[in-house]
Amino acid sequence: MTLITDIRLRRVLDSRGNATVEADVLTESGGFGRGKAPSGASTGEYEAIELPANEAIAKAREEALPRLIGEVHAGNQRDVDAALHAADGTDDFSGIGANSAVAISMAAAKAGADVLGAPLYQHLGGTFRGNEYPTPLGNIIGGGEHAADATNIQEFLAAPVGAPSVEEAVFANAAVHQEVHDILADRDLPAGKGDEGAWAPSVSDDEAFEIMDEAVETVADDFGFAISFGLDVAGAELYDEEEDGYVYDDGVKSTEAQIEYIAGKVEEYDLVYVEDPLDENDYEAFADLTAQVGDQTLVCGDDLFVTNVERLQAGINADAGNSILIKPNQIGTLTDAVDAIELATASGYESVVSHRSGETEDTTIAHLAVATDAPFIKTGAVGGERTAKLNELIRIEDNAV
Ligand SMILES: O=C(O)[C@@H](CO)OP(=O)(O)O
Numbered sequence: 001m002t003l004i005t006d007i008r009l010r011r012v013l014d015s016r017g018n019a020t021v022e023a024d025v026l027t028e029s030g031g032f033g034r035g036k037a038p039s040g041a042s043t044g045e046y047e048a049i050e051l052p053a054n055e056a057i058a059k060a061r062e063e064a065l066p067r068l069i070g071e072v073h074a075g076n077q078r079d080v081d082a083a084l085h086a087a088d089g090t091d092d093f094s095g096i097g098a099n100s101a102v103a104i105s106m107a108a109a110k111a112g113a114d115v116l117g118a119p120l121y122q123h124l125g126g127t128f129r130g131n132e133y134p135t136p137l138g139n140i141i142g143g144g145e146h147a148a149d150a151t152n153i154q155e156f157l158a159a160p161v162g163a164p165s166v167e168e169a170v171f172a173n174a175a176v177h178q179e180v181h182d183i184l185a186d187r188d189l190p191a192g193k194g195d196e197g198a199w200a201p202s203v204s205d206d207e208a209f210e211i212m213d214e215a216v217e218t219v220a221d222d223f224g225f226a227i228s229f230g231l232d233v234a235g236a237e238l239y240d241e242e243e244d245g246y247v248y249d250d251g252v253k254s255t256e257a258q259i260e261y262i263a264g265k266v267e268e269y270d271l272v273y274v275e276d277p278l279d280e281n282d283y284e285a286f287a288d289l290t291a292q293v294g295d296q297t298l299v300c301g302d303d304l305f306v307t308n309v310e311r312l313q314a315g316i317n318a319d320a321g322n323s324i325l326i327k328p329n330q331i332g333t334l335t336d337a338v339d340a341i342e343l344a345t346a347s348g349y350e351s352v353v354s355h356r357s358g359e360t361e362d363t364t365i366a367h368l369a370v371a372t373d374a375p376f377i378k379t380g381a382v383g384g385e386r387t388a389k390l391n392e393l394i395r396i397e398d399n400a401v
C-alpha cells in the first residue's frame with residue numbers, strides 16, 4: 001500500500017528568501033507526504049553537504065527517483081533512506097545534496113503516516129513511545145552568525161521548565177520575547193530581529209544575560225511557573241585557530257578561560273542548557289566543562305556532533321557533553337537522525353531536536369521530538385516558520401493532528 005508511485009521535487013522559498021527543496025511523495029494507495037529542507041547559517045564543518053536547490057533537484061531526479069519510485073515503500077523508512085544513500089554514493093550527501101535527501105526522507109515519512117491514517121509522531125514513535133512532551137527552547141536574544149552588530153553568543157534561549165503544558169510553555173516564551181522588547185525600549189536600545197526572530201540588540205553579552213534574567217523572572221512571576229534560560233554559544237564560530245582562542249568584542253579568551261567563563265555563567269544564572277560552548281574539534285574541552293557542570297545543566301553538542309553517530313560515539317568515549325542536538329538536515333535522513341537519538345539514549349545522553357536558522361513551514365521536527373521523547377525542542381519563539389512547529393506541538397498535545 002505504501003509503495004512509492006511518484007515523487008515530485010520543486011524549488012520553494014525558505015524564511016531567509018533563499019531557494020530550498022520541497023518534495024512530494026505519493027503512494028500506491030493514495031498516500032501523500034510533503035517535506036521541505038531547512039538550511040543553516042552557523043553550519044558545522046562536518047555537516048552533510050547542501051547543494052544549490054536546482055542542482056540538488058536535478059541530481060536527485062537523476063539518481064534517487066529511479067531507485068525509489070516503484071521500488072520502495074514509504075512506510076519502510078529505513079528502506080527509503082537506504083535508497084537515498086545508495087543513490088548518493090558519498091558519505092556526506094554531496095552527490096544528491098542533503099537538502100534533496102532530507103526533503104524526500106521527511107516526505108516519505110509523512111506519506112507512510114498518511115496511508116496508516118496516523119499522526120506522523122505515532123508513525124515515527126510507535127504506540128509504545130513515552131507520554132512526555134518536549135519543552136520548547138525559545139530564541140529570545142541573539143547575534144553571532146544570525147545577526148550583525150549584536151551579541152557574540154549566538155542565542156539566549158528561554159526554557160520554561162516548569163510549564164504544565166506545551167501550550168503554556170509556548171505562550172511563556174512568546175511573553176519573554178515581548179518582555180525583552182519592553183526592557184530594550186526602556187533602555188532606549190533599538191533592536192531588529194535576527195534570522196530566527198530573536199531580538200538582535202547592539203549590547204554586550206553581559207547585558208544580554210542581565211536582560212534575559214530580568215525577563216524570565218518577570219514572566220515566571222506572571223505565569224506562575226519556573227522559567228530558566230540557556231545558550232547556544234556557537235563556539236566554533238567564535239574560535240579562531242590563529243588566535244588560539246575565542247574572539248569576543250572585548251578580547252580573546254583562551255580555551256581554559258572559555259571553560260571558566262561558561263561554567264561561571266552556568267552557576268550565576270542557573271543555566272539549564274548550554275549548546276556548543278566550545279569549538280567543534282575540541283572534545284577534550286567539552287569533557288572538561290561537562291565534568292564541571294554536567295550534573296547541573298545540559299552540555300549539548302551541535303556543530304560538535306552534527307547528528308552523526310560516529311562523532312557522537314567519539315564524544316561518548318571522551319565524556320564530552322551530555323546531550324546531542326538533532327537536526328535531520330545535518331545528516332540527511334530521518335533514519336540517520338533516529339540512529340543518533342538511539343545511540344544517545346543508550347549512552348545516557350539526552351537528545352534535543354532542532355530547527356535551522358533558515359526554515360520553512362515544515363513541521364516534521366515537532367513530530368520527531370514527540371516521537372522520541374526529547375526533553376527539549378529548539379524551534380524559536382515567534383515568526384511564521386517557527387510558530388508552524390510550535391502550533392503543531394500544541395495540536396499534538398491536544399490530539400488534534
Ligand atoms: O546553531 C544552531 O543551533 C542553528 C539553529 O539555531 O543555527 P544554524 O541553523 O544557523 O546552524
Ligand SMILES: [Mg+2]
Binds near residue numbers: 234276302
Ligand atoms: Mg547551534
